[in-house]
Amino acid sequence: MTVRKENIKKRSGTHRKSHRCDVISIALRLAVNLAAVTTAAVLIFIIVYILINGIPYISADLFAWKYNSENVSMMPAIVNTIYMIALALLFSVPVGIGSAIYLTEYAKRGNKIAACVKLTAETLSGIPSIVYGLFGQLFFVKYLHMGLSLISGALTLAIMILPLIMRTTEEALVAVPDSYREGSFGLGAGKLRTVFSVVLPSAVPGIISGVILAIGRIVGESAALIFTAGTVAEAATSLLSSARTLAVHMYALSDEGLYLNQTYATAVILLVIVIFINALSEYTAKLLGGKTRNG
Numbered sequence: 001m002t003v004r005k006e007n008i009k010k011r012s013g014t015h016r017k018s019h020r021c022d023v024i025s026i027a028l029r030l031a032v033n034l035a036a037v038t039t040a041a042v043l044i045f046i047i048v049y050i051l052i053n054g055i056p057y058i059s060a061d062l063f064a065w066k067y068n069s070e071n072v073s074m075m076p077a078i079v080n081t082i083y084m085i086a087l088a089l090l091f092s093v094p095v096g097i098g099s100a101i102y103l104t105e106y107a108k109r110g111n112k113i114a115a116c117v118k119l120t121a122e123t124l125s126g127i128p129s130i131v132y133g134l135f136g137q138l139f140f141v142k143y144l145h146m147g148l149s150l151i152s153g154a155l156t157l158a159i160m161i162l163p164l165i166m167r168t169t170e171e172a173l174v175a176v177p178d179s180y181r182e183g184s185f186g187l188g189a190g191k192l193r194t195v196f197s198v199v200l201p202s203a204v205p206g207i208i209s210g211v212i213l214a215i216g217r218i219v220g221e222s223a224a225l226i227f228t229a230g231t232v233a234e235a236a237t238s239l240l241s242s243a244r245t246l247a248v249h250m251y252a253l254s255d256e257g258l259y260l261n262q263t264y265a266t267a268v269i270l271l272v273i274v275i276f277i278n279a280l281s282e283y284t285a286k287l288l289g290g291k292t293r294n295g
Helices: 002-057 075-106 112-125 129-143 150-174 178-186 191-220 223-228 246-256 260-294
Strands: none
Touching: 002 260, 075 112, 075 150, 075 191, 075 246, 112 150, 129 150, 129 223, 150 191, 150 223, 178 191, 191 246, 191 260, 223 246, 246 260
16 A cells, blocks of 8 residues: 555656646747747837838939938949948958868867957957947048048948858858768878869858858948948948948938938848848858759
């Protein structure tokens, strides 16, 4: 009888623990689902709010080649945004990819230089954009005498997006199976040829995704560029020309308080560009990933 009672107590205790775990699992699942629904609802609300307030005021005047106080055209800002993207990527992509290759393929475990580079990248990724803007103003604008210009803004943005490109490239390189490297070495290829002929082509989808996400950050950046590139509403004619990007253009219109309707219309265009860039990133990664696997 005593043994039977003990067995019954053990079973009841196990049943209570199992029931408690089930309740906790259900509660956590509900919390996760609620968080996901809340996030989606907030995102949808922001998008719908911008579209409702901005679409009615999109007109041909907003895409005129010359900016004036009547049409407040965003076309010069769009052109400057393209210039800014090209220059920032020109400075950051080679450095970011090269650093990632060194960290993953050449640096040995416990390498102090590699540890310093990783710590620096993590620190840079957590710095607010306004701090980058102040640094760019002090160093590029004043110390190097570049002034408020396209090149000052591009160099500042290049430093901002460098950790993003380096991290995504590093993750893409790490994801390449070691069997690829071993097979290349087995065929007699050297380290450099293995990296550039085998490893890098396999990591292209991840690298391209990181670059496109960096473009999205450039397009949406305003705080750093106000202090480095300026707010002149004309298309840049040289690297030392002051120019505003689309995000800075939207900020300038809202700050003046006279063109709120045009501000919403500009926000719609900026929103569409950002969504397109994110969609392009995902599509490119899938497309290149499929080609890599098939090839």
